[in-house]
Amino acid sequence: MLRKMQQTVRVRFAPSPTGELHIGGVRTALFNWLFARNNNGQFILRVDDTDKQRSSEIYLQSILNSFRWLNLDWDEGPEVGGSYGPYRQSERLNFYLEEVERLLEQGKAYTCFCTAEELEADREKCRSLGQPPRYSGRCRNLTPDDISAKKKKGFSYVIRAITPESGETVVDDLIRGKVFFENKVFDDPIIIKSDGLPTYNFASVVDDHKMKITHVIRAEEHLSNTPRQQIIALQLGYELPSYAHVPMILAPDHSKLSKRHGATSVQEYRDLGILPEALLNYLALLGWSPGHDREIMSMAEMIELFSLERVSKNPAVYDMQKLIWLNGHYLRNASTVRITEMAIPFLLKESIISEEQVSQEKEKIEAVVGLVKEKVKTLSEIAEASVYFFHDDFVYDQAGVEKHFKKDGAAQMLIQIEEALQKASAFSAEELEKTFADLSKKTQIPLNKINPATRLAVTGRLMGPDLFPLLALLGREKVLARIKKARALFCLD
RNA sequence: GGCCCCUUCGUCUAAUCGGUUAGGACACCAGCCUUUCAAGCUGGCAGCAGGGGUUCGAAUCCCCUAGGGGUCACCA
Numbered sequence: 001m002l003r004k005m006q007q008t009v010r011v012r013f014a015p016s017p018t019g020e021l022h023i024g025g026v027r028t029a030l031f032n033w034l035f036a037r038n039n040n041g042q043f044i045l046r047v048d049d050t051d052k053q054r055s056s057e058i059y060l061q062s063i064l065n066s067f068r069w070l071n072l073d074w075d076e077g078p079e080v081g082g083s084y085g086p087y088r089q090s091e092r093l094n095f096y097l098e099e100v101e102r103l104l105e106q107g108k109a110y111t112c113f114c115t116a117e118e119l120e121a122d123r124e125k126c127r128s129l130g131q132p133p134r135y136s137g138r139c140r141n142l143t144p145d146d147i148s149a150k151k152k153k154g155f156s157y158v159i160r161a162i163t164p165e166s167g168e169t170v171v172d173d174l175i176r177g178k179v180f181f182e183n184k185v186f187d188d189p190i191i192i193k194s195d196g197l198p199t200y201n202f203a204s205v206v207d208d209h210k211m212k213i214t215h216v217i218r219a220e221e222h223l224s225n226t227p228r229q230q231i232i233a234l235q236l237g238y239e240l241p242s243y244a245h246v247p248m249i250l251a252p253d254h255s256k257l258s259k260r261h262g263a264t265s266v267q268e269y270r271d272l273g274i275l276p277e278a279l280l281n282y283l284a285l286l287g288w289s290p291g292h293d294r295e296i297m298s299m300a301e302m303i304e305l306f307s308l309e310r311v312s313k314n315p316a317v318y319d320m321q322k323l324i325w326l327n328g329h330y331l332r333n334a335s336t337v338r339i340t341e342m343a344i345p346f347l348l349k350e351s352i353i354s355e356e357q358v359s360q361e362k363e364k365i366e367a368v369v370g371l372v373k374e375k376v377k378t379l380s381e382i383a384e385a386s387v388y389f390f391h392d393d394f395v396y397d398q399a400g401v402e403k404h405f406k407k408d409g410a411a412q413m414l415i416q417i418e419e420a421l422q423k424a425s426a427f428s429a430e431e432l433e434k435t436f437a438d439l440s441k442k443t444q445i446p447l448n449k450i451n452p453a454t455r456l457a458v459t460g461r462l463m464g465p466d467l468f469p470l471l472a473l474l475g476r477e478k479v480l481a482r483i484k485k486a487r488a489l490f491c492l493d
Numbered sequence: 494g495g496c497c498c499c500u501u502c503g504u505c506u507a508a509u510c511g512g513u514u515a516g517g518a519c520a521c522c523a524g525c526c527u528u529u530c531a532a533g534c535u536g537g538c539a540g541c542a543g544g545g546g547u548u549c550g551a552a553u554c555c556c557c558u559a560g561g562g563g564u565c566a567c568c569a
Contacts, residue, residue, distance in 0.1 A: 016569045051568055116567080127494090134565095158567055176498070185496055185565080193567040200569045224497055224564040247499080247562090254561065282505095285518090289506055293517040312499095312506075315562060319504050322519040332532070375531050436528080451528035463530040 009041025010214050013074075014204065016048040017060035020265035023318070024219060024249045024257060026070065027283040031246055032217045033072050034284070034306035041214070045077030046207060047088040050197045055090075066266035070276045071299070076211075084211040089203050096198040099206050099236060100159055100191060108235040109161045109191060111147050112139035135160070135187035159192035161202070161232050169227040174215075174244040174308050181227040189228050205229045209238045217244045217308070220315070244308050247287045247315045254317060262320070273346060273379030275334070278327040286316040296329060328377035336370035339382070343369050346383040352390050364389075367473055371465045385464065389474065392482070394460040401490050404453040411491035416443055417454055418483050427476045429468040436468075457486035 013029040015021060021029075036043040045067070049055040064078060076082025086092055103109035114122075114135075122136050140162070142150075151157065164183045171179045191202035198206070208216060223245045233240055251261040263269055269279055281297060289312075290297070290305040297305070331339060344365070347353045353365065372385045388394045404410065420439045424431055436454075440447045451467055458479055464470060471479050 014569085018569075048569060054568075119567095156567095171497095179497065181497075187565095190567055195567075197567090199567070204569085219563095220498065221563055222569090225569095227497095245498085250562075252504080256562080285505060287505090289517095291507070291509095293507075295506090295518055314499050316506090317504060319519070322505065325519060328532085377531095433528090447528055455529065461529090465530090467528055 007214055009036055009039040010044060010212055011036050011041065011217055012044040012046050012208070012211065012213050014046040014048045014207075015063050016051060016054075017056060017063060018051060018054040019059055020267050021063045021066040022257070022264045023266065023269070023279075023283060026066070026266055026279070027249060027286060028217065028219050028246060029067070029072060030280055030283055031288070031306075031308075031311065034302055035215065035217060035308060036075075037303040038306045042075040043073075044082070044084075044211060044213070045074040045087065046211070047078060047090075048200065048203070049088055049090045050200065050203050052090075052195065052197065062267065066270075069270060070266065070280060072280075089198070089207065092203070092207065093197070095210060096192070096203060096206055100198075100202075103161060103191075103235060104159070107162075109159050110140055110188075111142065111151075111157050112160045112188075112190075113142075113150050113155050113157045114139060134185075137188065140188070156194040158190045158194050160188040161191050161235055163188050163228075163231050169230055171223070171226045171230065171243060173223070173226075174242055175311050176223075176245060176313060179223065181224075183227075183231070186228055186231065189232065191232065201225060201229050202232060205232045205236065205238070208241055209233070209236070213241050215242045215244060217246065220245045220248050244311070246311055247313060249286055250315050250317045252317055252319070257318060261318075271380075273343075273381065273383075274323065274327050275330045275342070275379075278323065278330045281330075282323040282326050286318065287312050296326070324377050331373055331377065331379075336366055336373065339373055339379070340366045340369040343373075343379050343382045346379050347386060350383045350387075352383055352387055357390070364473075371469055371473060375465055388459045388461070392478070396460040396486070396490070397456065397462055400452070400456045400462045404449075404456050405486065405490035410453070411487055413443070413445055413450065413453060414457065414483055414487045414491065416445075417450060418480055421471075421476065421480060421483075424476075427472055429466075429472045432468045432471050454483070457483045 011032040013025075013032050015025060015029075033043045035041070045064075047060060049060070060078070067074065074080060076084060077087045081087075100109060104111075118138075119135070126134060139160070163186045167183050169181050169183055171181070173179055189201055190199050192198055207213075226243055226245070230240060249257055251257045253261075257264055263272060266279070270276075277299070280299065281295075281302075284297070284302055284306075285295060288306070288310055290302075291310060294301075294305075340362075344353075344358055347365070348355065348358070353361075357365065368386050368389045369382060372382055376382050376385055416439060420435050421427075421432075424435045436447060436450060439445075440450055452462060454471070455464060455467055456462060458471065458474065474482075
């Protein structure tokens with residue numbers, strides 16, 4: 001504990017820009033971030049873009065946007081810089097080559113000319129013998145003359161690091177304890193590819209060291225990679241960071257989360273109308289708990305309570321319903337002004353309002369959102385529930401029409417409602433509530449007939465926000481016009 | 494298949510060194526509230542994967558079995 005305090009905690013999240021940031025990545029990033037903030041340490045973003053083919057700037061920008069949207073800030077990394085940069089692996093080639101040169105000189109790595117076909121043949125042979133596929137070590141003992149001759153002929157080559165053939169490597173994991181691996185199951189890993197770029201296992205080790213990373217917190221899928229990285233680190237003479245492998249997030253069918261399971265990227269959740277704080281709170285609960293019955297937590301509370309010791313070992317199945325529930329909670333408790341800002345893009349996208357209205361009718365939009373947000377769970381539902389405040393040409397619920405309009409006396413009732421509303425002294429929620437109560441008393445028609453009929457006439461629906469504030473917001477003119485229209489459209493007499 | 498990890502309600506999880514009527518949350522069901530639907534409140538349903546040990550006592554420690562997941566690339 002004391003030793004931990006002496007050294008500033010430095011953690012990193014190292015996405016490769018080959019796709020959108022997905023929720024598994026966010027959860028890993030979040031745990032890193034919480035751990036850093038809890039320890040007054042630094043959270044570093046590093047771009048693992050050594051796969052030239054698949055990496056793209058578009059994805060990097062999208063990932064950074066997702067981080068910004070989630071409000072997860074990084075102390076060092078792209079755009080903010082830092083004293084251990086550059087933070088893109090594609091710009092750190094000189095570091096890797098320097099280290100490879102050293103390994104080569106020390107005889108801890110060697111040049112390998114084996115072709116893909118040769119390697120495949122080797123693997124095939126191993127398989128047929130019932131053994132695990134393993135590199136034969138054919139090029140380990142090439143002489144310097146062999147090597148320069150082959151290079152001169154233009155053969156392509158890679159650099160491999162030498163792995164001990166016996167003994168074992170122990171990964172001391174903060175979450176799982178000591179995990180033992182026999183060295184004989186590993187072959188000599190490629191550290192520099194034939195395109196001259198480092199492989200993940202090498203670049204990652206070099207960067208973690210050069211960036212003074214103290215804790216490597218990553219998904220469990222990397223656990224079996226860790227001994228290979230430790231072996232490389234050993235060859236390089238590095239001191240090892242602490243490791244913590246967090247459990248994976250699984251789809252409801254217990255398989256690995258993928259596109260076919262629906263939304264997987266942060267961007268998709270954003271488009272669905274999920275709030276960033278809800279997503280983070282939910283993700284924090286997947287594989288971690290503060291220990292007591294606490295579930296809804298602000299970022300400040302999560303920072304305060306987070307510890308790796310309380311991260312669980314077993315994979316967590318992802319449950320959309322609980323996320324939605326949490327989102328509803330945050331939606332209701334957030335300020336109307338903020339939710340309105342966030343809902344506007346959804347209203348625009350569904351053509352419920354125009355750009356012009358955004359600038360000219362902000363107050364009305366806020367009033368609508370304020371009324372409607374109590375009943376919904378996502379921002380896109382806000383849009384859906386707001387339609388009739390801005391459009392007169394909505395469709396009427398068919399079952400509702402049968403039940404409330406196509407009955408004897410329905411027209412009479414609507415007329416009476418109209419008259420009462422016309423005479424109402426003020427068109428406020430309180431006044432309207434009184435108006436309806438009086439009407440019910442006078443006509444002997446119960447409120448549970450008057451109210452739904454009014455709602456149906458005015459909104460086309462049977463459900464929605466409280467009726468009286470709804471009517472008040474719509475205004476006398478629109479309400480009366482809509483009741484007239486419904487009467488003309490549906491009533492028998 | 495080899496190696497590695499994991500196993501508490503349907504799902505996420507709690508239960509400090511072994512002693513709890515195994516707790517909470519989502520979902521589901523019922524009731525209350527109510528002008529609707531939600532929300533909220535109250536209550537209910539539901540779990541220690543199986544089998545052996547160790548122990549006065551095991552969800553908790555050990556072993557085995559089963560199941561799930563990961564990994565074995567010139568992807569990260």
